[in-house]
Amino acid sequence: MKKADVVIVGGNVAGPVAGITVRRHYKDASILLIRKEKRVMVVCGIPYIFGTVGSPDKNIIPDALLSNNGIDFIVDEASSVDRAAKTLTTSGGETVGYEKLILAIGSLPLRPPIPGIELENVFLVWKDADYLAGMQQVLGKAKEIVVIGGGFIGAEMADECKKIGDVNVTMVEILPHCLLLAVDEEFCILAENKLAERGIKIITNNGVRAILGDGKVNSVELQDGEKLKADAVIVGIGAVPNTELAKKMDLKIGEQRGIWVDEYMRTSDEHIFACGDCAEKFSFFTKKPSGLRLASIATIEARIAGANVFELKRKNIGVIGVFSTAFGDFALSTSGLTEKAAREAGFDISIGEAQAPDKHPASMPNAKDLKIKLIFDKKTAKLIGGEISGGVTTGEMANIIAAAIQNEMTADQVTTFQMGTHPALTSSPIIYPIVNAAEQALFKLR
Amino acid sequence: MKKADVVIVGGNVAGPVAGITVRRHYKDASILLIRKEKRVMVVCGIPYIFGTVGSPDKNIIPDALLSNNGIDFIVDEASSVDRAAKTLTTSGGETVGYEKLILAIGSLPLRPPIPGIELENVFLVWKDADYLAGMQQVLGKAKEIVVIGGGFIGAEMADECKKIGDVNVTMVEILPHCLLLAVDEEFCILAENKLAERGIKIITNNGVRAILGDGKVNSVELQDGEKLKADAVIVGIGAVPNTELAKKMDLKIGEQRGIWVDEYMRTSDEHIFACGDCAEKFSFFTKKPSGLRLASIATIEARIAGANVFELKRKNIGVIGVFSTAFGDFALSTSGLTEKAAREAGFDISIGEAQAPDKHPASMPNAKDLKIKLIFDKKTAKLIGGEISGGVTTGEMANIIAAAIQNEMTADQVTTFQMGTHPALTSSPIIYPIVNAAEQALFKLR
Helix, strand or coil, X not given: CEEEEEEEECCCCHHHHHHHHHHHHCCCXXXXXXXXXXXXXXXXXXXXXXXXXXXXXXCEECCHHHHCCCEEEEECCEEEEECCCCEEEECCCCEEEEEEEEECCCEEECCCCCCCCCCECEEECCCCHHHHHHHHHHHHHCCEEEEECCCHHHHHHHHHHHCCCCCEEEEECCCCCCCCCCCCHHHHHHHHHHHHHCCEEEECCCCEEEEEEECEEXXXXXXXCCEEECCEEEECCCEEECCHHHHHCCCCECXXXXXXXXXXXXXXXXXXXXXHHHECEEECXXXXXXXXXXXXXXXXXXXXXXXXCCCCCCCCCCECCEEEEEECCEEEEEEECCHHHHHHCCCCEEEEEEEEECCCCCCCCCCCEEEEEEEEXXXXXXXXXXXXXECCCHHHHHHHHHHHHHCCCEHHHHHCCCCCCCCCCCCCHHHCHHHHHHHHHXXXXX | CEEEEEEEECCCCHHHHXXXXXXXXXXXXXXXXXXXXXXXXXXXXXXXXXXXXXXXXXXXXXXXXXXXXXXXXXXXXXEEEECCXXXXXXXXXXXXXXXXXXXXXXXXXXXXXXXXXXXXXXXXXXXXXXHHHHHHHHHHHCCEEEEECCCHHHHHHHHHHHCCCCCEEEEECCCCCCCCCCCCHHHHHHHHHHHHHCXXXXXXXXXXXXXXXXXXXEEEEECCCCEEECCEEEECCXXXXXXXXXXXXXXXXXXXXCECCCCCCECCCCCEEECHHHECEEECCCCCEECXXXXXXXXXXXXXXXXXXXCCCCXXXXXXXXEEEEXXXXXXXXXXXXXXXXXXXXXXXXXXXXXXXXXXXXCXXXXXXXXXXXXXXXXXXXXXXXXXXXXXXXXXXXXXXXXXXXXXXXXXXXXCCCCCCCCCCCCCHHHCHHHHHHHHHHHHCC
């Protein structure tokens, strides 16, 4: 029987990072990672396979990431765990003993109960290179692509499909706006305008009643009766934690359907940790269960779980939720709570807004307009959220806001934040928009 | 006699920001700004006039910034202040009464005692549109330009001059490397290689003995005897606080030759504040006087001074020092202490280094390599400095590091920093280099 001090199940984002973290903190531990994928996709890169990057082969996490860190791995599927014996059995028939087990088994694309979803050329977004290569072949020949779901994944898939060439791409969203669960309405509208400008047809306030076809899909019928021609359909409406193994193991499951974990990332079995999409999360702001699932969160949880396997070193402070998307030279980011989410969570809030070119003077080449909205908790004056649209620096600006949120900076502290600036790289210090939005919010706090 | 509740002297960076801040905090105050420039330059944009932007006219801070905020202004020079009478007299003969006075009179380019510095076509970098327009005319015709000083300003001037066209540009630096006061040696070398690749000739370890010519400059003689042909010479070796008026007023002057101020930005006269390049600064890290002078620091000090004029609301925590430069698609930033500065200040330090592409997967178009070095104080485990080279996101990444420094984050906290990531905008979360560098440093702390 194989044995390892730490056995990790899952080869995607959280698994390797947990392994690397174990190695850093416990240099003599033997680490074995079990994953079902022969080749591992860069998950966030998946939409870009279809246009920008061009192939699943160019979107692979190299196995050297494991071997360079002294992590053994086998390609197989964990099928059961005997918690009393501390052994794991794979569908390949192997039994592996563990001292500590880390579950990093990710999520599964949500499969809505739409009639016709089983038709050929209807795709969920699976994180599997061969599946995606097949999907790419079909999309490459399609003239009419319908994307169901207007969240970040749906919008990115739609934008990338449009790059394939002579193809009509329609995105269908059941809510009044695309991206509405991620950003406030005014930012949704900016993104929708940009997508429309790039040739994506957007239908909102309308769900899908059925996917139609004869073996292969040929159209999509909407709730209002409209029919859209479709050679291919992509369903991107979200993901659910992969908890099948955990349920078989009788581990506790959380309210948001993830594997329950404590603040040290321990499951209900203290020798078993969980991290990433499969693990239950809680909000940094409300401490209540959160449905957010992001690759970045997976890495943070993996850095907590990995450090804690033999000695509790790190605590999870709950998810802030920082994420971005980009369509061409337009980018959109969000950190923490939106106005809508903050109000729904019961916060009394103060909002500051600012705009500025992302270079200075504005006559610098390729300057883009930044639009920023910051949300502060009136009771404590602390920053609890921020949204930005702009150019390529938007993603790292969201991380400045994230750092301010994580450190519980108040509006006054953000106003005197010591940022650096440069004509070719940032807004002018005179109108640096994070600072200006904070000062604006400050006066509404009183 | 004119009277205003708040009189501000200086129209450049700190002056307008102080005025806007006064307006935000004291909405009924009358504010009068006195400046000597008809048109105000975007100071950090000055090097870009000569190449990228093309003209001083495209590098102007619009006066609407003042009028939109209810700030009156006159173009005139403050020549004396009667502190007892609380009046200011201008060289135009006007007398103005004030309740509170803010000095934001900036700095002057350092004029080294080099023989021949008075020759025609030898330029200091004055923040004056007409002067710069004249300078541009000369540079436009030059075939041989010598830049004295290889700091940020010198390097940016050299790079922009090279864009003018068929011209040889040589930069002379007395230290062993360019930018050595700003970043550690390995980053200096990256920048030097980039500048050399862009056609700049760099001479280091060599000072200027004399500037030669007959009325007009024709050559520069170096300390080792080498002579460089020169139709034009730019001297960019730094700046000194403009304290002439303050000295006449008998205000206290600090060790670093700036107008002394307390942590509320009050001078030795409690009705008079100073901010920006003219004001004395102290280090966030050592609390000792600091010679750093940056536009971004000027705006922060102006936001403190402006808020404090009628009621002490904000404290200065000392300068962190966050700044960036860029040559083409290469950018370089620094936040806080370099390794060298930290050791000189007596810190026992732990260093973490990391590299990663600034997009993910690395096959995304225009991905650039990020190189990051973080410096932690061993005693407290707190982050005290960071340097980055990379592409256009480098400047805002330096601001993430600045936020971490300002909030006194430890290596462990930076390792679990909740950043957001996106293929087109940032590194992969798996190898996000700020986080990875922090975790590397963590193990050297023990």
